[in-house]
Amino acid sequence: MNRIDRTFKELGRSGKKALIPYIMAGDPDLDATKTYINDLESSGADIIELGVPFSDPLADGPTIQRAAERSLKKGTTLKKVLGLVKDIRKTSEIPLILMTYYNPVFKMGIESFITKAVKSGVDGVIIPDLIPDEADEFIKLSKQHKLDTIFLLAPTSTNDRIRKVTKASTGFIYYVSITGITGAKLSMGNLMKNTLDTINRTTRKPVAVGFGVSNAKEAAAVAILADGVIIGSAIVKLIAKGKSIRSFVKNIRKAI
Amino acid sequence: MKKRPDKIPDRKGHFGVYGGRFVPETLMPALIELEDAYRKLRKNKSFIKELKSLHNNYIGRPTALYFAENLTKHLGGAKIYLKREDLCHTGAHKINNAIAQSLLAKKMGKTRVIAETGAGQHGVATATGAALAGLDCDIYMGSEDIRRQSLNVFRMKLLGAKVIEVSIGSKTLKDAINEALRDWTTNVQNTHYVMGTAFGPHPYPVMVRDFQSVIGNEARRQILKAEKKLPDLLIACVGGGSNSIGLFHAFLKDNIKMTGVEAGGLGIRSGKHAARFAGGSLGVFQGCKSYLLQDRDGNVLGTHSVSAGLDYASIGPEHCYLRDTDKINYTYATDKEALSAFELLSKIEGIIPALESAHAIAEVVKAAPSMSKNSIIIVNLSGRGDKDVQEVARIKGIEL
Numbered sequence A: 001m002n003r004i005d006r007t008f009k010e011l012g013r014s015g016k017k018a019l020i021p022y023i024m025a026g027d028p029d030l031d032a033t034k035t036y037i038n039d040l041e042s043s044g045a046d047i048i049e050l051g052v053p054f055s056d057p058l059a060d061g062p063t064i065q066r067a068a069e070r071s072l073k074k075g076t077t078l079k080k081v082l083g084l085v086k087d088i089r090k091t092s093e094i095p096l097i098l099m100t101y102y103n104p105v106f107k108m109g110i111e112s113f114i115t116k117a118v119k120s121g122v123d124g125v126i127i128p129d130l131i132p133d134e135a136d137e138f139i140k141l142s143k144q145h146k147l148d149t150i151f152l153l154a155p156t157s158t159n160d161r162i163r164k165v166t167k168a169s170t171g172f173i174y175y176v177s178i179t180g181i182t183g184a185k186l187s188m189g190n191l192m193k194n195t196l197d198t199i200n201r202t203t204r205k206p207v208a209v210g211f212g213v214s215n216a217k218e219a220a221a222v223a224i225l226a227d228g229v230i231i232g233s234a235i236v237k238l239i240a241k242g243k244s245i246r247s248f249v250k251n252i253r254k255a256i
Numbered sequence B: 001m002k003k004r005p006d007k008i009p010d011r012k013g014h015f016g017v018y019g020g021r022f023v024p025e026t027l028m029p030a031l032i033e034l035e036d037a038y039r040k041l042r043k044n045k046s047f048i049k050e051l052k053s054l055h056n057n058y059i060g061r062p063t064a065l066y067f068a069e070n071l072t073k074h075l076g077g078a079k080i081y082l083k084r085e086d087l088c089h090t091g092a093h094k095i096n097n098a099i100a101q102s103l104l105a106k107k108m109g110k111t112r113v114i115a116e117t118g119a120g121q122h123g124v125a126t127a128t129g130a131a132l133a134g135l136d137c138d139i140y141m142g143s144e145d146i147r148r149q150s151l152n153v154f155r156m157k158l159l160g161a162k163v164i165e166v167s168i169g170s171k172t173l174k175d176a177i178n179e180a181l182r183d184w185t186t187n188v189q190n191t192h193y194v195m196g197t198a199f200g201p202h203p204y205p206v207m208v209r210d211f212q213s214v215i216g217n218e219a220r221r222q223i224l225k226a227e228k229k230l231p232d233l234l235i236a237c238v239g240g241g242s243n244s245i246g247l248f249h250a251f252l253k254d255n256i257k258m259t260g261v262e263a264g265g266l267g268i269r270s271g272k273h274a275a276r277f278a279g280g281s282l283g284v285f286q287g288c289k290s291y292l293l294q295d296r297d298g299n300v301l302g303t304h305s306v307s308a309g310l311d312y313a314s315i316g317p318e319h320c321y322l323r324d325t326d327k328i329n330y331t332y333a334t335d336k337e338a339l340s341a342f343e344l345l346s347k348i349e350g351i352i353p354a355l356e357s358a359h360a361i362a363e364v365v366k367a368a369p370s371m372s373k374n375s376i377i378i379v380n381l382s383g384r385g386d387k388d389v390q391e392v393a394r395i396k397g398i399e400l
């Protein structure tokens, strides 16, 4: 069993929900990212999402856009992020997911990316601008090499899309809590509950909720409905200010 | 049974390996809704009639196909005809698409439209369409473009649109598209995104092409009437690729030579240009797979052109396909060549072209002299140059 499946299984057994923080690799630099990953793990993160910077992050709000800009200025590339993962794997077994836009992957070559990612110790990939409809080859090769493909669903998703996306996803399904971009304000309405209900009726795969979760209270509310909570912009903001992220993450851990 | 050749584009908007849909999942239902609505409306008699009436009475179609006798004499070769899209209401071909999409948005029950703009022409056209259709309108524009196209910024405001400045990234068209896509992702329930060129996720490349095809349909009829024969060469500038595909599409079956002209900026070797075919490679950007100016790691490169409307890192997917199948040739004109064509056409024909269109004229200047006197060139004069006068003065060091 891979690291992501094992994590959800163990959490399920103890009735806990997955805490999945996101940070931008290379912000402020790759050494710092390594330290932040240690901090996240020791503060109770179950899975870590590592952002790969891209010049045109169209699914991201200002906070992560700026983080990507800072990271790119430092010369961070997809290749270097894979190197970082390899390095982390020497000391940690925490599940690691790359969140990257499609073009850097496409440019590297799909198969080349997948084999390198798996070899470095990456467990799964989230590509916000790749939908299952365009991912036949990506899904096939990922299956072959045992890399999880985590696709996204949104409040706008129709039953048709829900069927398609849950089928194509492995590891877990990423439910985008709002119609919008990362860092926007969360709205905890019936729509979220209803969509999550539909998703859970369609699949037994775990569902994690992200985009817009920014504090312990929201995380707690989301955790009631989902198998995991993803927190990005709120942590990226702390990092941008040079602040410690440990107590923030520990608080969330307690809440869910 | 004989296998039918693959439909181009296929059901998912692929032109061979190009095109498709590379967008956040949140937008998928909207793209499917748009595709369905468009498929129904394009055959709907009352929609067709309404659009036709707006063409004739509002946009001012058909636009003239003007025989540029002075330019022809000056260059001493092929007969040169200008397809006068500069005479369209608001001053460029962009209105053909913007009016049609605004009408479509209204039929779909949307209350708001958004658009990106580079040169400001598409922004003005969308603001116009929104005013006409009674829709709210927000236009995203890079701060660099706001500076060099300030006249159009004020026009959009007069038309009741809000112009939202984008000052992240390269501060030009691609960043405006990112912001427009983010807005659409957020407000997709009540908002239609009026993409301004034959680019982006399916169905935009097909839909915008169809809405611009009126250019070539008219030109084909007009040249047959005037010359009793088809032209030998078609020329148009290529930003995202809408005015060019609009002219070329009606002639694709005729096996006529066609040339698309990209922005050569300061020259390909300088790296400061927007010539995707001369300097780019296959990539995935802002909704589709196409040629892209990118670095080794797949990040999108900054572009440069004196013309804001051609200053873009990628190109419509159908163009890539038509290039692969040898239907269309692509070349580029540098800033310098475009500026000199801008002045030439102004002086010799009394027509001030948009700097975008001046790139096409620059190619006419290169191609016409070596062609025989009874051969014919049609060049798409995609827009008028009023919006560029200030910027050209600045470049020439003249204070207005």
Ligand SMILES: Cc1ncc(COP(=O)(O)O)c(C=O)c1O
Binding pocket: B092, B093, B094, B118, B119, B120, B121, B122, B196, B197, B198, B237, B238, B239, B240, B241, B242, B243, B244, B308, B309, B310, B354, B356, B357, B382, B383, B384
């Ligand atoms: C007058 C004019 N011509 C050409 C273009 C380039 O766009 P496209 O290639 O879609 O025709 C623009 C874009 O702003 C424009 O304003």
